[in-house]
Amino acid sequence: MRIFVGNLSDLATADHLSTLFVKFGEVLSVYIMPDEVSGHSLGYGFVEMENVAGAIAISELDSCRFMNRYMDVNEC
Template identity: 40%
Template sequence: MANAKLYVGNLSYNSTEESLASLFSQFGEVVSARIVTDRETGRSKGFGFVEMASPEAAQQSIAQLNGQQVDGRQLTVNEARPQEPRQGGRGFGGGGRGYGGGGGGRY
């Protein structure tokens, strides 16, 4: 595992970036912890990313935390994959939905 960035899924909506960093710090130095939030509401989307200082610490975090119950939810912890470019698909999908919605209103 060359990457020390982890995906953390199924987080409690009450989780904070501080509590996430604290949880992972028992396995090594945490470089960053980020919970992804909805752009419009600011509410947690229930997942985030933690970057560990070393691949070894990241691997140990996966081994110890994946599948564990935290705040009543079973965490999913695995190596983060690079985000794939979605601009073309998103624009097309958005246009399609807008067109479909407009067409539905006419009938």
């Protein structure tokens, strides 16, 4: 399952997201869209997980506060 994660801090890294999502199951991949100039996050990214773990992560993390922002988490 591919999961969209929006409203991320520009300081968020793939490691941060991986650590957050691994609580719900195996994380297959994480990609945060980078700003071409600064290299920091553009504020959104994608996490890939198995379907059951992904569904649980979405239900638990949508609208959750992470790095001082409320994330938007949903299936792509």
